[in-house]
Amino acid sequence: MMDNSLYKSVATRRGIKYSYYFSPPTAGKPVLLLLHGFPCTSYDWRYQVSFFKAQGYGLIVPDMLGYGRTDKPTDPAQYVQRLISQDIIDILDAENVQKAIAIGHDWGCATASRLANCHSDRFIAFAFLAVGYVAPTGTKYEDLLAQSKQLSGSELFGYWSFFSEKDSHKTIEKNFDSFYSMLLADDAELWKAHVSPLGALKAWIEANKRTALVAYVPKEEVEIQKQHLLEGGLEAPLCWYKVNIVGLEPEDQKGIPQENHLVHQPVFFGATLRDYVCRPDFGKMLAAKCCVGPLTVRDYDTGHWVMWEEKDKLNQELLEWIQGL
Template sequence: MIEMPSLQFAQTNGIRMGYYEAGPKSDTPPVILCHGWPELAFSWRHQIKALSEAGIRVIAPDQRGYGATDRPEAIEDYDIEHLTGDLVGLLDHLEISKAIFVGHDWGGFIVWQMPLRHLDRTAGVVGINTPHMDRAPADPIELFRMRFGDQMYIVQFQDPAREPDRIFGSRVEQTFDAFMRKPVPRSDTAPADKPVAGVGASPRLNLAFPQMIAGYDAKHDPRTPILSPEEKKVFVDTFTKTGFTGGINWYRNMSRNWQRSGWLDHTVRVPSLMIMAENDHVLPPSAADGMEKLVPDLEKYLVRDSGHWTQQEKPDEVSAKLIEWRKKRFG
């Protein structure tokens, strides 16, 4: 039995956003849970239950381009200014002055931007797998192309013909079968875990995800699924309806985000927690080395024996750490 609160809607920043809320409305500051690609608010189902039962107010949106939330046509409507602005608008809708923002994967990239762009609305930040990094020295798409070649999935995502969107959209169940699994020790035959935008991976990893999905057969995959059939159905049914273009449009703004961020001070000036996953092959714990220079008030925590989908692979441990840190830092 999957437990999720009832779906609600907010008008925010020019779109209608679907979100889920649980826990006492009197609790402050509340926790906003921000998912990655290709995910949904549903990815936080375990944390929504655990945090709300611990007396913490928790809110998990389907973000712009995903699930129950609007999917604008224009690519530039998915830049970091829009994505962070959506969260500010959600706070306005709920009449919340400040929140703790928790993000995994692409959601992690967004939540680390919140105290840089909206410090007055940000009480704290938690990154799960995704570290905070300084501005790249050059356009990140060009850096990816130089390091990994044209087949690297983020480079492929820039394709104006949207071939990756078509490949994923025509193989939705294959996509989630391939991605949502526990890792095995690296070998030449195991599919790569899905990496996160903006962070370097090992050149050994197979990052040609559209082609990997096109040739994928679950019968030959030795890795253990992390979703029950009922849970997988939620993702498959949702993305069958919405397609993948909304989420991929976040990647299509990486050059724009880089060009428009030269003015930002990248120092994070709020209490912060970095949760790392021991076996995330693309975002290893070492990706967070040196974060303290940019995040002076930082605690780090390592989740052992977890791959990329940490809050779903090790839900009890992640929830317990979030509750412990939230109560220690905010009462």
């Protein structure tokens, strides 16, 4: 579904090599920029790529920094979102794409958000899946934990602390099947007890516990994704968390002008109702506050991985939204 012959590479202005899937549009159709999250690759978007390519839309689907065939720096300072968003603009420039529609999932939503804040003139619209729009509030990790506990009654992002530990990548790689079984747990509610609380995910992985995987991802596709991740290792991908934990990302956000915090282009938010970390109510609240252009919200009775679990419904509703722009 992701034709290897359609992958290209480019060195961005800061000297980082990105690998990305590129398929040009047919006449009159826009280009869709698909931004994946953790711990994934461009392969995440296989169902969307096949669907929208058949409809004639252009597609740019990068392996994000630290993943796939893109460079894998292990210095968290390289993962500041404004730097990554400029990398993405460099990819658009390499393909002479003046305007695109950005669609993000998980950490890809953070990158799409920074594109909206810092390069809004290059985008027709933005779609945010699961996570929603991420405002550049400059909130430190400790404060984010406290806020999430106050609003939801639990520490939604306690697992970030484990991910930021020096050798966490070694622990995960050693017990990768335990780690991946929790990410793709058939029982999404397990995230409440074994992902969100401080220390919970570390305890699960160190004990090498397993749980049943979701049925909607075929075993062969699980193996492909595991192979992609283990070949590159987890040290670089975990920098997406470390840059926040050490305070580099929150500090950088303070440099974004207040007037750029609002998104004026049309926005699509795909809320995942059984996502117990990326809470749909928080995503809707922030979208209503910060997305001041036309806002489309669609609910999906899924866990975090909406682009796999409800691929047909999501693809159709994204198509209808894009056609209506």
